[in-house]
Amino acid sequence: MSTRQRRELWPSFVDVALVALVLVVGLAGSLGAYRSLSLKAAAQEREQLNAMGQSVVGAFDRQLMRVVEALQAAGQMLSAQTDLTREQFMRYGASLVGDASGLTLLEWQPVVPHEQLAAFERQAAREQPGYLVVEPAPDDRGGGFVAARPREFHVPVHYSWPESGAAVGVDMAFDPRRMHSKLLARDTGVPIASEVFTVIHRGQPGGARSGFAVSAPVYRVPRPVGTEARRRELRGFLAGVVELPSLMSEALVRAEANGLDVFVFDQEEDHRLIYASASGEPSRVDERGMALSVDVGGRPWQLVLRPRPGALGNAVDRTPLLALAAGGLATLLVALAVGRSLVVRRHLERTETVLAEDRQHLSNVIDGTAAGTWDWRLDSDRLAINERWAQMLGYTCAELEPISGQTWERLCHPGDLVEARQALDRHLGGQEERYAAEFRMRHAQGHWVWVQSSGRVFERDADDRPLRLAGTHLDISRRKADEQRLLNDARALEAANRQLRDLAILDALTGAFNRRHFDDICLASAQRGQAVGLCMLDIDHFKAYNDRYGHQAGDAVLRAFAQTLNNGLKRSTDALFRLGGEEFGVIFSASSAAVARQFVGRLSAAVHALAVPHADSPHRIVTASFGVAWWAAPTSGLTPEAMYAAADEALYEAKRAGRDQIVAHCFLAGEGEALPAGPQA
Structure with a gap:
């Protein structure tokens, strides 16, 4: 081939190479756009599924939280109530099961050592004739119930709300799997959920229902510290039975609305399926499903959400394919245009300038457009x-x-x-x-x-x-x-919590602190190491007042006394208690014994100023006897029991001296911190 021929072929070779380059670049760009749009569509679908999943899990969490919080508060209140009757439990169970959505059964399960089982059965039979502690019979005996076998201790169902179909008398200690969660709740002091089991409904027809129990420990003393103390002070368990269909009801409404099937697995049991809203258990989450972990009373559960066909869009998004086809067609057209228009390069350059401006404008609009656009x-x-x-x-x-x-x-x-x-x-x-x-x-x-x-x-x-x-x-x-509703709900919950705390420490009649809060305030006052006094007063001849004027008038006197005494408290560290009946206590700060006597004298004068008529009193009005104990410099050895005993002894002396008296015992550093001997008759 001659040099001339090579020179003539060279432009053709360049043209072909340029067209090939345009084709390669254009097709690569089309493939890139196709991949980008496909990923974007998949991401949008995933975001949509995640939003729907969070709605379902949020409904589940709210339902579960109401159950656990209700049981925890109830367990703490039962710890402070030593004598629980069937009637009290029925009233309490009716209100709690009605308020805690998802809680279908509430049971009181005391811990009974085996040697005390017979006495417990006799005591329980007085309220519930025919009460016996039983357990499910072995399978080879044809089902039913038999007397509980001997074991170290029993955990029978003593009371249940509702009683219809309840497992009253069934010893829950027969099943080590159920006892695992209860023993863990005992040692940790918080409600713990059991594994899912078939709920026992004695004498009630109907198919088996799956559920689990959330056990809240109840102790003989409030909030024991340490595992050994919790085991020693354990009184029993307040167990709430939650049936899975009831717990999942609100979440299923959300799932149904979003076209999702729900599968629930217990991760502690080798990923065991415990609930399914549809057939076809998923062995693992595919690319169209999602899995969310939740904590159910200390047990890890996994919620697998599987969208139904059409839930994430009825039509297949063909935009990526259209972009690929359009890109390929455009590439071919551009390549053809380049091949046919090389001779008019200047015109092409002008066209490219205009096209660049159009592309920039289009890019601006696309970048800013998701709803309403502005420029x-x-x-x-x-x-x-x-x-x-x-x-x-x-x-x-x-x-x-x-x-x-x-x-x-x-x-x-x-x-x-x-x-x-x-x-x-x-x-x-x-x-x-x-x-x-x-x-x-x-x-x-x-x-x-x-x-x-x-x-x-x-x-x-x-x-x-x-x-x-x-x-x-x-x-x-x-x-x-939605954000405003959540804020309003949070404020309402905070107000309810404050009201619950007040109910736990305040006397309902007078508004003063109650006896349960007395020890905490005494201990805090004594441990400050500063001068502190405890005044105890008893309304004189109060029984005679009630007999003459009636208990409603007596309650009015108690409220008036509480208001008067509260008005006499000037410091933030002073506190008024109703210790029982007509007996009140005042913890106060006083820099000296004289100041302490003056303080109590003002309280006595304020009581006299009430001038409540009392025909059966020698003074013809309602009076009170005051006993005061004051410590100049208490040490850490001063206990609430010692403070109470010292003030009570002074009160006894005031009453023995004829009532309407003030008797004060003042102690120097280190004195009066041991429990005094009781008053002599």
């Missing part, structure tokens, strides 16, 4: 919006014309405008990469719509001053309403 030119204050932006506020674009930055300011809530403008200024000043703000805008019908606005600068001048911004508006009113 704001700062130099002319011209704001271009799409129809969705206007429809979000109940308008059309034509109704808002002419549209400018002032249009946005006019519609924006005055309380949000300053913060939104500050966010815009930070972006325009280069302090933040993007502009983002949440504010309210007035709807055409008069109400406010919460809007999430985001965007960024797309064009600047030679001095780097911003000329043009573009972005989106999203309606987030529903999200804001």
Whole structure:
């Protein structure tokens, strides 16, 4: 081949290479776009599934939390109630099972050593004739129940709400698997869930139902510290039986609404399936499902959510395939255009310039579009919006014309405008990469719509001053309403918790602290190491007052005394207690014995000032006897029992001296910290 021929072929070779390069690059770009759009569609589907899954798990968590919190509070209250009757348990169970949604059965299960079993059965039979402690018969004996076998201790169901079909008398210690959760609850002091089992319904027809028990330990003393103390002080268990269909009811409503099948596995039992809302157990989560872990009273469960066909969109997203086809076709057309238009390169360059501008404009719109779009030119204050932006506020674009930055300011809530403008200024000043703000805008019908606005600068001048911004508006009113509801629920829960704490430490009649709170305040006052006094008073001839005027009048006197004594407390460390009946106690700070006597004298004078008539009293009015114990410098050895005994002895002396008296015992450092001998008759 001659040199001339090679020179003539060279342009053709270059043209072919250029066309081939265009084809390779174009097809690679189309494949990249196809992959990117496929990943984006998959990510959107995953986000949708995650949002639906969180809704289901949130409903499950709320249902479970109500059960555990109710049992924990109930267990603490039963720890303070030494003598529990069947009638009391029935009333309490009726209110608790009704309030704790998902809790279908409440049982009181005392711990009974084997040597005390016969005495326990006799005692229980007085309230429940025919009561016996039994356990399920072995399978080879045809089912039913037999007398409980001897074991170290028994955990029989003493009371149950409701009683119909309940396992009253069944010794739960027969099953080591059930006892595992109870023993763990005993040692930790918190409610623990058992594994899933078939719920026992004695004498009640119907198919077997799966459920689990949440056991809350009940101790003889409040909040024992340490494992050994908890085992020693264990009184029994308050067990709440939760049937899985009831617990899952709210979550299933959410799952059904979102087109999801729910499968629940117990991770402690080798991933055992314990609940399924549909047939076909999933051995593992596939790419269209998701698994979420939850803690159920100390047991790890896994919720597997499997979307049903069509739940994540009825139509297959063909956008990636269309993009690939369009990209391939465009590549072929561009390659053909390049091959046929090499001779008009200058024209092609001009066309590429125009195309680049169109691509830039399209890129701006795509980057900022997710709902309503806006494009704001700062130099002319011209704001271009799409129809969705206007429809979000109940308008059309034509109704808002002419549209400018002032249009946005006019519609924006005055309380949000300053913060939104500050966010815009930070972006325009280069302090933040993007502009983002949440504010309210007035709807055409008069109400406010919460809007999430985001965007960024797309064009600047030679001095780097911003000329043009573009972005989106999203309606987030529903999200804001949900956030407000959650905030209101949190506030209501906090108020309920405060009320529960008050009920645990306050006397219901007088509003004073009760006896259970007395030891805590005494101990805290003594351990401060500063001078402290305890005044105990007893209303004189109160029984005679009740007999003459009636108990309602007596209750009114108790409330009046409590109010009067409370009005006499001046320091934040002073506290008033109702110790029982007509007996009150006041813990107070006093720098000296004289100050202590003066303080108690003012309380006595205030009681006299009430001048409540009492025809059966020598003084013709209601009076009180005061016993005072005061320590100048208490040490850590001073106990609430010693303080109570010292003040009680002084009160006894005041009553023996004729009542309506004040008797004070004052102790120097280290004195009066041992329990004194009782008063002599």
